[in-house]
Amino acid sequence: MSRDALEAQTVYVPTEVLIRFDRDAFEGPIKGDKMNAGVFDTSKLRSAVPDFDTRHWFRDTIHESVAWFEADEARRSIDADAEALWDSITDRYTRAIDGIVP
DSSP states (O other), rough: OHHHHHHHHHOOHHHHHHHHHHHHHHHHISTTTTTOOOOOOHHHHHSTTTTTOOOOOOOHHHHHHHHHHHHHHGGGSSOOOHHHHHHHHHHHHHHHHHHHHH
């Protein structure tokens, strides 16, 4: 799929709106520690553990994540309930926005 095709079907739903749709599913998991990027000072850790390094490039380590998913069949299944929730949110949010913005 091309970047343009993917962008055409992408729906950006603000975190606060996701929470209004389903507080249990989104308030803690998204609004908590994943809502804002964080920068951490690891100087004390590095002074205690000289070989410690926090630099992991996506292109160099994504294979580890893929291998983790592929190692267990259960991790490769689609969560039908989550899929239905996302479809519902996307549909309802898009219809609401389309009703406001011509």
